[in-house]
Amino acid sequence: MSSPILTAAAVTKHFGPTVALSKLDLSIRAGEVVALMGANGAGKSTLVKILSGVYLPDSGTLTLRGEPYRPASPQAAKQLGIATVHQSIADAVVPALSIADNLLLDRLCDPASPWRVPPAARRDAARPLAARVGLDVDLSAPLASLSLAAQQLVTLARALASHPTLLILDEPTASLSAPEVERLFTLLDRLREEGVAILVVSHRLGDLRRIADRVTIVRDGRIVADLKPPIDFDAAVETMIGRPIPKDRAQYAADAASLEPCFSVRDFQLTPHSIPFDLDVQRGEIVAIAGPVGGGKSRLACAIFGATRAAAGAMMLNGQPWRPRSPADAIRAGVFLAGEDRWRTSLFPDSVPFASIAGTLSFPFLSRWFKRGAVDRERERDAAIEAISNFGIRCTGPDDRLTRLSGGNQQKVVLARWHAERARLLLLDEPFQGVDAGARADIADTLRRHAHERATLVFVSDLEEAFEIADRVVRFDRATLERTPTTDLTFHIHR
Known part of the structure; x- marks a missing residue:
């Protein structure tokens, strides 16, 4: 066996009284793909940020190619051969700049580089970087014109431009379609x-089965297992969460489903050229709309929520015509949407007053909860405390800022927001994004517990997630819902 490229020995990191990493040991060899699994808050993101130069460890040692490694910044880490593609790309791109300029951002920010480079020359320099990740787009277009998945490919191409010795990918497939995943x-x-x-x-x-040479499991800031194929994934998940997986999942949604119609669409077309389709969802039922990233699922969710308009067709909510003029209309009527990109649709940066857990939960309901501009802090805190308990959010309290939570706990706050009031129709777009397997099961059980109160539509690209949560799975492809036999992709799942 070759010597490790990178070694971490007894690495420890505290955030106030919270121990994020506790004497963690890790090694990675050249040509090896190591998958890092762990529950939300287990310390994965902290470890990634230490390796990529965002944080310094409080104690312990890091060694890179046999030499002491202690990067003072992400740029220093990249210069030493470690490139990282983080789960959230917001800090890695400049949406107003062109795609070419984003691909060359590290080069353009280098003081030693010429500061006047013609746009055509920048596009020529960026083209091989884009081609390496299969990104075939107009490089002069602004980055903001790309989908979230394509923007993630830009950050990957930029990372590879530094010819890294170690490449770190944090949830790389979360926003990618099946062909993009296979290309990656x-x-x-x-x-x-x-x-x-x-x-x-x-x-x-599926990612781990396809790509990992070894699966390393983190729990409570330590490495607790190092597994090689063939891997017993049920055992791996139980090791990750520190408890057995319940074998008899709760039967909430299917038992509660009634024949009472809640939401319907008829002759619906998202675009002028798409095939019309019908859809019915009963009260108490969880229906998963499963299809590829970019196939139109999010557009359908936004049309139901009043954020966009459909090209044709009619919607009915509880037997009445449903045509919301805006998301505010939808929220007033009890139609709630947890969007695909939590930082773009649901969460606030630290500079905004509503950036705490309590503020995030209360924001959509300000007009109902707070009369005449008076903020009822007690009601806000009570709702947050209940949400923290129901969804198992790992935090110190309702006033925690969202930026201090792990990605999975941020996602739990997003989902908890739309349980602060009773919904008539709940729309969840990629609700398990960045959520570990143990927390995913907990969230699914929580959603089923409340399913009898409403109809629920879940929009997912991962069929495994669809089968885990739904009573019925319907395939969505090219902005068209296709009903297929139960032997193919439409299933009735009995819980």
């Missing part, structure tokens, strides 16, 4: 053959 894995296979060490943080078992 083909690229990782090639990098592995070139001797690049790769650390992948992922909760998708």
Whole structure:
């Protein structure tokens, strides 16, 4: 066996009284793909940020290619051969700049680089970087014109431009379609053959089966298992969460489903050229709309929520015509949407007063909860305390800022927001994004517990997630709902 490219020994990190990492040991060899699994808050993101130069450890040692490694910044880490693609790309891109300029951002920010480079020359320099990740777009277009998945490919291409010794990917497939995922894995296979060490943080078992040489499990800031294929994934998840997986899942939704119609669409077209479709959802039922990223699922969710308009067709909510003029209309009527990109649709940066857990939960209901501009802090805190308990949010209290929570706990806050009041129709777009397998089961049980109160539509690209949560799964493809036989992709799942 070759010597490790990177070694972490007894690495410890505290945030006030919270121990994020506790004497953690890790090693990665050249040409090896190590998958890092762990429950939300287990310490994965803290470890990634230490390796990538965002944080310094409080104690312990890091060694890179046999030399002491203690980067003072992400740029220093990249110069030493460690490139990281974080789960949230907001801090890694500049949406107003062109795609080419984002691909070349590190080069353009280098003081030693010429500051006047013609746009055509920048596009020529960026083209091979884009081609390496299969990104075939107009490089002169603003980055903001790309989908979230394509923007993630831009950040990956930019990371590879530094020719890293170690590539770190945090939930790399969360926003990618199936073809994009396979293209990414083909690229990782090639990098592995070139001797690049790769650390992948992922909760998708399909990812781990396809790409991992080894699965390392983190719990409570420590490495508790190091597994090699063939991997017993049920045992791995139980090791990760520290308790057995319930074998007899709760039967809430299917038992509560009634014949009472709640939401329907007829002859619905999202675009002028799409095929019309019908859809019915009963009260008490959880229906998963499953299809590829970019296939139109999010557009359908936004049309129901009043954020966009459909090209044609009619909607009915509790037997009455439903045509919301805006999301505010939808919220007043009890139609709630948890959007796909939590930072774009649901959460606030620290500079905003509503950036705490309590403020995030109360924001959509200000006009109902707070009369004449008076903020009822007691009601706000009580709702947050209940949400923290119901969803198992790991935090110190209702006033915690969202930026201090792990990605999975941020997602729990987003879902808890739309349980602060009773919904008639709940829309969840990729609700398990960045959520570990144990927390995913807890969230699914919580959603089922409340399913009898409403109809629930869940929009997912991962069929495994669809089967875990839904009573019925309907395939969505190219902005068209296609009903297929139960032997194919439409299933009635009896819980």
